[in-house]
Amino acid sequence: MAAQDSESAMLAFVQDLGVGVFPNINDERGAIWARYGIGYQPAFVLVRSDGTTETYAGLSESELQGHIDRLF
């Protein structure tokens, strides 16, 4: 969920880090950020199938994996 910059910068970022294996949304206007109450980055929102959510900020790769395993 990219925001706070131009689309070209977003695209360069995706290509540089090689994270284009999953969809990256161009939320240039920050509408979705606002919907989940996100005002900082990096941030993670884990949405369960029942619609309930958990929000985390600044997670390491292992921490993120731990939450994913626990929740899903």
Next chain:
Amino acid sequence: MARESRRTITPVGSLRHRMALVVFALVLAACGGTSTGSDVAAPAESDPTTTATPTTAAETTVAPTTETPTTESSLDDTPTPTDSGNSTSASTDTEAPTTTAAVATTAAPATTAAPTTTAAPTTTTAAPAGDLVNLVGGGQLDLNSVQGTDTVLWFWAPW
């Protein structure tokens, strides 16, 4: 014989004569005639009284008959039915409007019920409003397509 007959006849004749007079007077009195003698006068006077009584009695009897206006009593009875008839008609009149009012009220809601159906489409129209978002590098994604599945949203910025 003639003397004897005279003698006997005279007193007898006078007696008969008197008796006949009395009878005649009585007959006259009975028929309402005028009195001829003083003896006759008395019964004659009493007769009118007696006659008067029956007359009055007759009058009295007649009076009730006339008042009989028993018809009046029957009139009294008649008015009662008439009144009841009026009251019945009155009540019928009162009931009639009530029923008509009820029907009118029932008719109104029926018409009002229709608009409720119109509300349904509005709800249906709301559903299709998809959350189409742009993807980095081109393309679009409908956020509704991931609804009901476990999803991780990563919020990042290129700087």
